[in-house]
Amino acid sequence: xxxxxxxxxxxxxxxxxxxxxxxxxxxxxxxxxxxxxxxxxxxxxxxxxxxxxxxxxxxxxxxxxxxxxxxxxxxxxxxxxxxxxxxxxxxxxxxxxxxxxxxxxxxxxxxxxxxxxxxxxxxxxxxxxxxxxxxxxxxxxxxxxxxxxxxxxxxxxxxxxxxxxxxxxxxxxxxxxxxxxxxxxxxxxxxxxxxxxxxxxxxxxxxxxxxxxxxxxxxxxxxxxxxxxxxxxxxxxxxxxxxxxxxxxxxxxxxxxxxxxxxxxxxxxxxxxxxxxxxxxxxxxxxxxxxxx
Numbered sequence: 001x002x003x004x005x006x007x008x009x010x011x012x013x014x015x016x017x018x019x020x021x022x023x024x025x026x027x028x029x030x031x032x033x034x035x036x037x038x039x040x041x042x043x044x045x046x047x048x049x050x051x052x053x054x055x056x057x058x059x060x061x062x063x064x065x066x067x068x069x070x071x072x073x074x075x076x077x078x079x080x081x082x083x084x085x086x087x088x089x090x091x092x093x094x095x096x097x098x099x100x101x102x103x104x105x106x107x108x109x110x111x112x113x114x115x116x117x118x119x120x121x122x123x124x125x126x127x128x129x130x131x132x133x134x135x136x137x138x139x140x141x142x143x144x145x146x147x148x149x150x151x152x153x154x155x156x157x158x159x160x161x162x163x164x165x166x167x168x169x170x171x172x173x174x175x176x177x178x179x180x181x182x183x184x185x186x187x188x189x190x191x192x193x194x195x196x197x198x199x200x201x202x203x204x205x206x207x208x209x210x211x212x213x214x215x216x217x218x219x220x221x222x223x224x225x226x227x228x229x230x231x232x233x234x235x236x237x238x239x240x241x242x243x244x245x246x247x248x249x250x251x252x253x254x255x256x257x258x259x260x261x262x263x264x265x266x267x268x269x270x271x272x273x274x275x276x277x278x279x280x281x282x283x284x285x286x287x288x289x290x291x292x293x
Contacts, residue, residue, distance in 0.1 A: 026062045027268040027270045028066065032072070033089055034071060035071040035090075036293075037091045037095070041248045041291070043119070045090055046067075048089055049087065051287075052087065052251075053065035058280065059261075077104070080113075083108070084270070085238075085264060086113060089121055090120065090121045093143070099129060102128060102132055109132075110235070114239065115136050115238075116241075116267055117239075117241050118260070122137075123141035123177070124141070130142060135233070136237075138182060138186075138229065138233075139182040141177045145179060146179045147178060150174065150246070151197055152172065153171065153172065153176050153227065154195055155193050157194075159192065161192065161230060162271075163230055164259075165272045165276045166258060166276025167255050167258055172244070175247070176197075176227045182229075188233065188234060192228040194224040194226045194227065195224060195225065196222060199219065202216055227242075228241065240263040252281075261279055262276050262277050
């Protein structure tokens with residue numbers, strides 16, 4: 001298996017050869033991968049990021065994706081310099097890679113850099129982490145408010161937003177967190193993927209991530225739940241939260257993948273093609289590459 005750093009170089013070289021555009025003219029996209037947290041084919045932070053980075057670097061668009069060559073927050077923080085957006089796929093809550101770096105990362109966000117957080121990375125501790133997540137991406141997964149069941153979501157309608165470009169209705173089973181904690185009045189937030197979870201998604205007793213009176217009332221009232229959303233910060237900069245991707249095989253779904261790729265482009269202030277970000281199909285061989293040991 002190729003090393004992460006070599007793969008990153010190869011991906012960047014591929015993008016250069018395909019587009020003929022110098023790296024200086026491209027929007028820089030940095031991927032941060034959390035340490036392994038689950039068993040094989042679940043929470044594959046690094047392998048999932050690799051699939052997205054490779055698609056971006058082969059898209060022919062003016063972007064350059066770089067993966068931090070180790071688990072966790074960059075040891076050499078120069079990789080974040082001039083980043084147009086940062087994609088984070090990692091363990092959440094107390095184990096979040098940003099917890100020790102909140103102030104540093106906040107400076108990056110205040111400079112207008114975008115951020116994309118995937119699955120458990122959307123979950124923040126109450127207090128300062130949660131407050132910062134609201135500032136950066138308009139919402140977060142909040143214990144004793146949000147829930148994390150596995151269920152089949154059916155996405156049939158999409159907003160008039162660049163992230164929805166080229167996305168067609170799709171249905172997929174994953175661990176879709178829902179009942180997020182959003183900024184007051186949802187100001188600046190555009191829901192991208194929404195559906196009404198089935199009652200059985202709340203069959204577990206109340207608990208930190210399993211249920212609570214507020215979420216039960218919302219579902220009983222027929223309120224659609226937003227599992228992916230875009231956020232335009234009032235002071236500049238963009239954020240995107242995406243609660244799926246527990247199941248690594250979900251990346252094989254073209255529309256699932258397209259939503260996240262489009263969001264990465266949008267948060268990097270790169271025009272999203274009308275048909276969405278192009279990406280090759282992810283076959284059985286590719287989905288099993290670069291898995292955590």
